Amino acid sequence: MTLSFPRPRLLIAVLLLATVLRADDGMWLLTNPPLQDLKAKYGFEPTPAWLEHVQKASVRMNNGGSGSFASADGLVITNHHVASDAIYKLSSTGHNYLEDGYHAKSRAEELKCTDLELNVLMSIEDVTARVNAAVKPDLAPAEANVARRSIMAEIEKESLEQSGLRSDVVTLYQGGQYHLYRYKRYTDVRLVWAPEQQAAFFGGDPDNFEFPRYNLDVTLFRVYENDAPVKVEHYLKWNPAGTTAGELVFITGHPGSTQRLITMAELEYARDIQVPNVMRYLKNREVLLLSYSARSEENARRAKDEVFTIANSRKVYDGRISGLLDPVLIAAKEAEEAALKTFAADHPELGATDAWDKITAAQLVIARQALRHNLLEAYAFNSDLFGKARSLLRAATERALPNGERLREFRDSARTEFELALFSEEPVYEDFEILKIKNYLEYIAMELGAKDPVVQAALGGKAPAVRAAELVTGSKIHDLAFRKKLYAMSPEELAQVDDPMLALARAVDAEARAGRKVIEAQAEVKQQAHARIARVRYAKDGDKVSPDATFTLRLAYGTVKGLQQDGVDIPAYTDIAGTFVRATERNNVPPFNLPATWLAAKDRFKGDTPFNFIHTSYSIGGNSGSPTLNRNGEFVGILFDGNIHSLVWNYAYSDTVARSVSVDVRGILEAMRTVYGADELVAEILGTK
Incomplete structure (x- = not known):
């Protein structure tokens, strides 16, 4: 009888594995879409012209999101939460555009962003x-x-x-x-229209990664060249009729990263080391930010964008660890890997029989180095000032090396993007920087121990509060002219500059670089081994599995579909009337309070207008802002989230209860007209002006 216990689990694992191999779960290259599967299942085969059009109408935001062109005059739509960093940097004490929203009534009022860059994919070449x-x-x-x-x-x-x-x-x-x-790069990007953040993120953290949802998570920018709106050939026409339940939809966006093709050794590392480390860091930062925000309205304004980012990331990792602890997911991954290993053993000519062992050994080395690498390299003392100081220090050294031997972020082809970030004129608030660095000095001491040499070097013989104040108030790194002066210096000249933030970067740089070198060398071992496993996978399954996400343009698809959760049927759509019901149910208490503009417009709304909807398209972080398209390549919505069940999609796909969430085109247009009086933008988008 004991043999019967694994059988249901194995059956579920096999079913999940079968799901993993379905074409619907793919994040497909636009140069290699699953044409046969689309035609067989949905009777639709996108043409080369269709693929080129949606490719060149899609945009990548340098702050980690996606978007699309909405008019021939360079109008771009993305999510408000993708745009929030740019909106925050345009705000000030007297102009809180995150809280109050913004509407440029003319082209002259469109606000130029400080460091936002948009990229449009023009071509792909196999090298x-x-x-x-x-x-x-x-x-x-x-x-x-x-x-x-x-x-x-x-x-x-x-x-x-x-x-x-x-x-x-x-x-x-x-x-x-x-x-x-x-x-194609665009660096002159201007804010055109954004709703209040409370309309964009109604329901706040409690409703985040849930459904039903009632969010106007959209923002409009305009792209300029030579101080004039850019003229684009490829933009998405909006279909004001929207979608219907069961309809085939697509998303074209830039998913950041997934780990669907990693080995069991890498999965166990993520479960036992990587994700727990990140979660500790995120939760520490979230407590700090919420405490700072509670002290004054101005503090809340300064921290609001960062609070959203960290809280969102924390919830993502909560979902990931839940998935990594799911025995069904683990069993499916084990079954998949066992099948690949068996195939590799039966086909030794593929040269992959020891590939998994190579990855396991490399992962053990990475695990020993991971904590120090994150603390010294990835998290960068939780300080924009420190990040800029380290960039200046390394730029001088890396420029002296041949292009191919430099760290990747300093290669010639990345210089424009690097300089855009380095010379950003984003606001710096000394008290906020001091608090964040003080907290980080305490955090690194708790993680590594107060006697650790790098901790002692970072503290410089002082208490964290004293040291943090010294680093921030004594530094001139916040001054743009000073940064430009340092950037022009040779390593020898830079070594003579007496600046405390630069000195901190020097003090920890050798060890940070050494740890990074170890990580990159082991990553190379894994990369070579994965290349051999990829040969096995292709020989066994062909191109039925798409590559993991890499923040590059992908095509995903699914159907508009409700779900059953906890025995309750949840329809695929919410409507605008439901927004007011939800606010009333929660007594209009934040984060379920609606902006005054919405309350004033309540009686003018067409309450049955679809607002948000769910579909089975495969998405992940980075897809935020992806246009949701019908089979005609028309804009019918914009992806802004997934439900809590979709967070496991980082490791495996299932469409049983996991869903992507989009703002419906009908809800966007209704709100723009009824609440914001943005009729001129609606006319531009619909081509009726």
Whole structure:
């Protein structure tokens, strides 16, 4: 009888594995969409012209989100929560555009963003053979990593010089393929219209990653070139009729990262080390930010965007750890890996029989280094000032190296993007910076121990509060002219500059670099092993599995579909009337209070207008702002979230109860007309002016 216990679990795992291999779960390259599956299941086959159009109408935001062109005059729509960083940087004590919203009544009133960049994908080229040819099989991991970095930088530089387009070599299938992506860059981006954040994020953290939802999570920008609105050929026409239940829909966006193709050793590392480390850090920051915000309205304004970002990330990782502790998911991944290993053993000519062992060994090395790497490299003392100081310090050193030997962020092809961030004129609030650095000094001491040499170097023999104040008030890194002066210096000249924030960057840089070198060398080992596993996967399954997300443009699709949760049927759509019902149910207490503009417009609304809807399209962080399209390539909504069940999509796909959530085009248009009087923008978008 004991043999019967695993059987239901195995059956569920097999069913989940079957789901994993369905085309619907893919984040597909637009150069390799699942045409046969689309045609067989939905009777639809996108043409090359359809694919090119949606590709060039889609945009990537440099702050980690997606968007799309909405008019021939460069109007771009994205999520409010994607735009919130840019809106925050345009705000001030007297103009709180996050809280109050913004509406430019004329082109002259459109506000230029400080450091927002949009990218439009123009072409993709497979450069796998050239990259692999440059990495000789007898090289040690660290040498192989340098060789790979060097050839990727060389390809990017050549492409940039030849095309004038931003050029990025992207790693796909964990090293199985390398593609060169060329982007048209836009750096003059202006805010046109944004609702109040309370309308965009109605329900706040309690409703985040839930459904039903009632959010106007949208913002409009306009792209300029040579101080005039850009004229674009490819933009998405809006279909004001929206969608119907069961309808096929697509999303074209830039999913940040997924780990669907990782090995069990990597999955266990994520469960036991990576995700818990990140969760501790996020929860520490969230408590700090909420405490700071509660002290005054001005503090709340300064921290609001960061509070949203950290709270959202914390909830994402709560969902991830839940998925990683799900025995059904683990069983499915084990079954998938066992099948690949068996196939590899039966086909030794593929050369992958030891690939999993290589990854396991490399992952053990990474695990030993991970905490220090995150604390010294990834989290950057929770300070924009420290980040800029370290960028200046490293820029001087890296520029002296050949392009291919530099850290990736300092390669020639990335210089424009790097300088845009370095010379951003975003506001700096000394008290806020001091508080964040003080907290981080305490956090790193608790994680590594007060006697750790790097902790002692960071503290400089002072208490955290004293040290933080000294670092911030004594530094001139916040001054743009000073940063530009330092950026022009040689390493020798920079070494003579007496600035406490720069000195802190120097004090920890050697160890931060050393840890990064270890991580990158082991990543190279894993990359080579994954390339061999990719050969096995392709030989076994063909191209039925799309590559993991890499913050590059992908096509996903599904159907508009409700769900059953806890025995309750949840329809696919909410309507605007439901927003007011939800607010009343919660006594209009924040975060369920509606802005005054909505309350004033309540009787003018068409209450049955669809507002938010759910669908089975595969999405992940980075997809926020992705246009939701019908089979005609028309805009019918904008993706802004997933429900709580979708958070496991980072590791595996299932459409039983997991859903993506979009704002309905009908709700957007109704709100723009009824609440905000943005009739001129509606006319531009619908082509009726």
